[in-house]
Amino acid sequence: MHKPKNKNHLLKIDRLLAFSDGVLAIAITLLILEIKIPKHDDIVHAGGLYNYLYNIWPSYLSYLVSFLVIGIYWSNHHWLFTFIHHTNHIFNLIHIFFLMAVCFLPFTSAILGDYILDPDFKNAATTAYCVGFALPIIPLIILFFYAFHKHRLVGLNLNRKFMNRQIVKLFSGLFLTIIALGVSFYHAFAALAIIGLGILIYLLPPDVPIYDEEKIND
Amino acid sequence: MHKPKNKNHLLKIDRLLAFSDGVLAIAITLLILEIKIPKHDDIVHAGGLYNYLYNIWPSYLSYLVSFLVIGIYWSNHHWLFTFIHHTNHIFNLIHIFFLMAVCFLPFTSAILGDYILDPDFKNAATTAYCVGFALPIIPLIILFFYAFHKHRLVGLNLNRKFMNRQIVKLFSGLFLTIIALGVSFYHAFAALAIIGLGILIYLLPPDVPIYDEEKIND
Amino acid sequence: MHKPKNKNHLLKIDRLLAFSDGVLAIAITLLILEIKIPKHDDIVHAGGLYNYLYNIWPSYLSYLVSFLVIGIYWSNHHWLFTFIHHTNHIFNLIHIFFLMAVCFLPFTSAILGDYILDPDFKNAATTAYCVGFALPIIPLIILFFYAFHKHRLVGLNLNRKFMNRQIVKLFSGLFLTIIALGVSFYHAFAALAIIGLGILIYLLPPDVPIYDEEKIND
Amino acid sequence: MHKPKNKNHLLKIDRLLAFSDGVLAIAITLLILEIKIPKHDDIVHAGGLYNYLYNIWPSYLSYLVSFLVIGIYWSNHHWLFTFIHHTNHIFNLIHIFFLMAVCFLPFTSAILGDYILDPDFKNAATTAYCVGFALPIIPLIILFFYAFHKHRLVGLNLNRKFMNRQIVKLFSGLFLTIIALGVSFYHAFAALAIIGLGILIYLLPPDVPIYDEEKIND
Numbered sequence: 001m002h003k004p005k006n007k008n009h010l011l012k013i014d015r016l017l018a019f020s021d022g023v024l025a026i027a028i029t030l031l032i033l034e035i036k037i038p039k040h041d042d043i044v045h046a047g048g049l050y051n052y053l054y055n056i057w058p059s060y061l062s063y064l065v066s067f068l069v070i071g072i073y074w075s076n077h078h079w080l081f082t083f084i085h086h087t088n089h090i091f092n093l094i095h096i097f098f099l100m101a102v103c104f105l106p107f108t109s110a111i112l113g114d115y116i117l118d119p120d121f122k123n124a125a126t127t128a129y130c131v132g133f134a135l136p137i138i139p140l141i142i143l144f145f146y147a148f149h150k151h152r153l154v155g156l157n158l159n160r161k162f163m164n165r166q167i168v169k170l171f172s173g174l175f176l177t178i179i180a181l182g183v184s185f186y187h188a189f190a191a192l193a194i195i196g197l198g199i200l201i202y203l204l205p206p207d208v209p210i211y212d213e214e215k216i217n218d
Numbered sequence: 219m220h221k222p223k224n225k226n227h228l229l230k231i232d233r234l235l236a237f238s239d240g241v242l243a244i245a246i247t248l249l250i251l252e253i254k255i256p257k258h259d260d261i262v263h264a265g266g267l268y269n270y271l272y273n274i275w276p277s278y279l280s281y282l283v284s285f286l287v288i289g290i291y292w293s294n295h296h297w298l299f300t301f302i303h304h305t306n307h308i309f310n311l312i313h314i315f316f317l318m319a320v321c322f323l324p325f326t327s328a329i330l331g332d333y334i335l336d337p338d339f340k341n342a343a344t345t346a347y348c349v350g351f352a353l354p355i356i357p358l359i360i361l362f363f364y365a366f367h368k369h370r371l372v373g374l375n376l377n378r379k380f381m382n383r384q385i386v387k388l389f390s391g392l393f394l395t396i397i398a399l400g401v402s403f404y405h406a407f408a409a410l411a412i413i414g415l416g417i418l419i420y421l422l423p424p425d426v427p428i429y430d431e432e433k434i435n436d
Numbered sequence: 437m438h439k440p441k442n443k444n445h446l447l448k449i450d451r452l453l454a455f456s457d458g459v460l461a462i463a464i465t466l467l468i469l470e471i472k473i474p475k476h477d478d479i480v481h482a483g484g485l486y487n488y489l490y491n492i493w494p495s496y497l498s499y500l501v502s503f504l505v506i507g508i509y510w511s512n513h514h515w516l517f518t519f520i521h522h523t524n525h526i527f528n529l530i531h532i533f534f535l536m537a538v539c540f541l542p543f544t545s546a547i548l549g550d551y552i553l554d555p556d557f558k559n560a561a562t563t564a565y566c567v568g569f570a571l572p573i574i575p576l577i578i579l580f581f582y583a584f585h586k587h588r589l590v591g592l593n594l595n596r597k598f599m600n601r602q603i604v605k606l607f608s609g610l611f612l613t614i615i616a617l618g619v620s621f622y623h624a625f626a627a628l629a630i631i632g633l634g635i636l637i638y639l640l641p642p643d644v645p646i647y648d649e650e651k652i653n654d
Numbered sequence: 655m656h657k658p659k660n661k662n663h664l665l666k667i668d669r670l671l672a673f674s675d676g677v678l679a680i681a682i683t684l685l686i687l688e689i690k691i692p693k694h695d696d697i698v699h700a701g702g703l704y705n706y707l708y709n710i711w712p713s714y715l716s717y718l719v720s721f722l723v724i725g726i727y728w729s730n731h732h733w734l735f736t737f738i739h740h741t742n743h744i745f746n747l748i749h750i751f752f753l754m755a756v757c758f759l760p761f762t763s764a765i766l767g768d769y770i771l772d773p774d775f776k777n778a779a780t781t782a783y784c785v786g787f788a789l790p791i792i793p794l795i796i797l798f799f800y801a802f803h804k805h806r807l808v809g810l811n812l813n814r815k816f817m818n819r820q821i822v823k824l825f826s827g828l829f830l831t832i833i834a835l836g837v838s839f840y841h842a843f844a845a846l847a848i849i850g851l852g853i854l855i856y857l858l859p860p861d862v863p864i865y866d867e868e869k870i871n872d
Binding site: 227237240241244251252306310311314317321322324325328332333336345346 | 453454457458460461462464465466467468469471473474476479484485486489499500503504507508510511514515517518639641642644
Binding site: 027034092106107124125 | 235236239240242243244246247248249250251253255256258261266267268271281282285286289290292293296297299300421423424426
């Protein structure tokens, strides 16, 4: 009888990718449901359908930004798994928390779209958005630490400096978002400007993985 | 002419996995739709958007727990199909009942999130949640029995004790959930504590499949 | 320069399958959204949450039946593409109509669940359900004719009698559904009994493809 | 240490396809959610459920047309990636804008279905629909330019005239849609007739890729 040595053995990555692609695809597509189809009364109240469609421009903007944010998360996820080729039970669990945080974005995004122009609630709406923006970064940092530790889930020749730089980048992103979060209690638009800066940085292509000379099969 | 001997012939597993990944990905992502975007009146009634967002904490908790539960089901599904490599028409049908039960979770989860703090309805909300939690276990037990019987859909050298242990574990989970269900009629929070214990046990990594020495190709 | 002879050239089937699995997975999962989360007033009106959850049993039944129906469509789709290995532009287009009809099922299913117990509207609700049930069969018949004609998209040695039997079966299903549709204007439950019979027949495993002796590669 | 020369290196296309199939599958399936399940009052107001279901025929038409439009986008996407075999970070980003525009269609489609029969709002509803119809064409043109430029993401022997013809076709489609958009401010149905013509043209099979004689592996 073959006794397994290790309960937390390696699994192929394919279904984690299929599941993630599914979840991210749905989260990104649900964003459109947050732009409400107007009822007859809404249109009359706005003074016509043209006016109505013009007045809800913050919803379009929120849709655009949130679609871009989840799209960038997908794109970076794509990149991440060009150098992580296996998973295990613990990595799966942490990864579920990452997806949980990304799927929360349509909620905070809808609140932002609905209340950013409301003087009473715009700060709270922005705070909610900043929290939603910060949440996925935390499990992502844990995922990186877990996968990189002793080259647990990456090739043995993946460059250490490359790995450290990725962790530093994520902490920088988290730090920027926490600043935005603090600012949001006082100045909604200043906070959003910081978030916008973060998104612009995210738009840059991620680092190409660097491997050390001595090739070792993984 | 090739006459088929058996109407219930084996099918490749790939599309069952793709379909399951899709259904589970959608069920898990729909959970966020159960956290309602506040209307203006809701916010005024709560005394501001900060208050509103704070007051709905049971919805966040329900989201977190239900996301975790479906996530664990996905993770265990992933594990299950590391040793089940084929399907047939009957297995497909039982599997549809499993997915049907998992997709019911967002409904009972939303009821729990909305009414757990309501003294009049918290027991009923918890009962509903316990039913939702128990439902997927039943088709899962049938799936295991069907696949393991005479090694119908697993390798011929998959260890019998390993298979029996999986069945025992599922019955234990069902038993625990039925106790929680009974308790829920009297003490909502005691029932939820039992469910919480069940989730903690589920978080443990599943058993690594054990194969007997004499290798037989499947 | 390579001049293509035929504008309607063969395409690999993989993305049609991925897209179909996605659409069917979403359509089946959306069914749960048709079971409404009760508002506080609904519960008070029903005399408590236990009563409410009991009273909406037609919604559960409608969920169960519709999940099963879409699940069987998926299962038969799975089977269909064990002997159709290619597609082309026209087949893609007909296939889109098939998916369009399947995605319509959650709408008619929700109407049935909401109004089957309402004496005034139960016939109309059943008529709607029968229409929804009949719709996917029509593009399916066209798909079969198109794929089978001169063995256009199936192996050259796929048995002609086998192909004819599939067409006959689909026409029988359509005929049964049209009878149910006619009956639904007068007796809702008699019509549903006919539909139920049709579902039971669908639950039987589909025919195993039969190939003629002379093997020809496709 | 292997120093990467180029930060924007090529990535495999498989996950972009999986993500796109997911997003398009969800966008197409969400269309059914725009056909509202009637409440009891709606039915009474319409004079019965049969009347209600008859009266909402513009919603069925809008569902049919929008399903077809997204289906054709999927089909053309399928075709596009028979000659684009790689992606990179920038192509991924442009592609996200394409998906963003396609996912906007259920919103404008629902508005059209709800207000096309309303004399006051039918023009605005049609304008919205034309905008929704035009939006995906713009990132698609950019995608083609980007992929074709110096054969960046296509085989080196892909015929130049073939590539130019695709760009011309897209610009023609955009031009036609802009005319419809202009007309929509004055004559809703004339604008929709132009859109309908565009859809009919889209239904034609796309060009088969043409490769120049000297074969070069890509």
